[in-house]
Amino acid sequence: MTSSPRAGRMESDPIVVAITGATGVVYGIRALEALREAGVPTLLVMTEWGSRTIVAETDRKPEDVRELASEVCDENEMDAPIASGSVLTAGMMIAPCSMKSLAAIAHGIGQNLVHRAAEGSCGSPRCR
C-alpha cells in the first residue's frame, strides 16, 4: 500500500529499498518480494528513471512494484523522515544503483531522497 511515511509508525524499522535508473531492476523487485515474504517492512524510493527502466526491462508496471513495499516515498520528498540520519531504519539497499546515484552519494550531492537517505545511512552505525 502507498501511504505517507508520516501517517503512522511501523512496528519495526523498515529496510529502505531504492530503485534507480540502471539495468537490473529485477534485483530491486525481487528484493521487495523476498522482504515481503519474510515479513520485513520496506520503504521504497523509486526514481523517475528507475520507473522507466521497469517498463523497459520487465513486464511489470511501476505501480505494481510500488504495491510490493510497505511504504513509498517520492524521490523529491526531501522532508520524508528518511532524509534525516537520525531516523532509524534497518538499513538501505540501492538495487540497481545508477552511475549517477553512485557519484551523487560519493560526493554528497544529495539532490533527491535516494542520495539523502544513503548519506543518512552512511552516517549510521549499521554501515560500519
Place this chain on the structure above:
Amino acid sequence: MVLRLVIGFSDGPGASVGIRLLQKLRSLPLETHLVMSAGADAAIAQQTGMAASDVRALATRNYDPRNQAARISSGSYQMCGMVVVACGESTLACIAIGYADTLLHRAADVTMKEARPLILAMHGAPSGAIEQHLRTLADVPKVQLRRLADGLEGDQSAIDAIVSDLLEPFRFDTLLVAAGQ
C-alpha cells in the same frame, strides 16, 4: 558505415568556437549529434548574438538534455567520440565525478566507458576544485583537455586553428581529402 560525432555545447565562454566547429563539420561526410545544456541558449546569444535555433540547425540531430533515454546515452550506439565546446566549469565537474544528471554528461560518461576520444574545451585557467577535476580527467585514457584563450571573438583565423586542433584526435584528414578540401 556512418560516422557520427557527438557535440556537447554548454554555457562557458567559447560559443563561437562551438559554432565554427559545427559549421566546419557540415562539409564532412559525417553526422553531428548535438546536445546543448540548458544554459547554452543564453550563452550563445550573449557571446555571439546568434539565435540558438540557428546553431541547432547546423547539426544533423539535436537532443533534449533531459532525455536520458536518447540513443547517445548508450555505448552500443556507434560514434567516433565526443567534443564538448564550450565546456563550462559545472559541466566539467559533473563529467569528472560521473554525475550524469543530463544527457550531455551521460554521453560523455559513455564516451569514456567505450574508450572513445573525448575532447573537453574550456576557457581560462581554473583553480581550486575545478583544477582537481582537470587532474582527474587528465588520467582518463583518450580524454583530452584544451584551454580556450581570451579574446577569441572575431578572430576567425584563431578560431579556425582551434577547431582544427579539436578535431585532430579523430583523424578526419582522409575525409577532408575525400570531400575535396
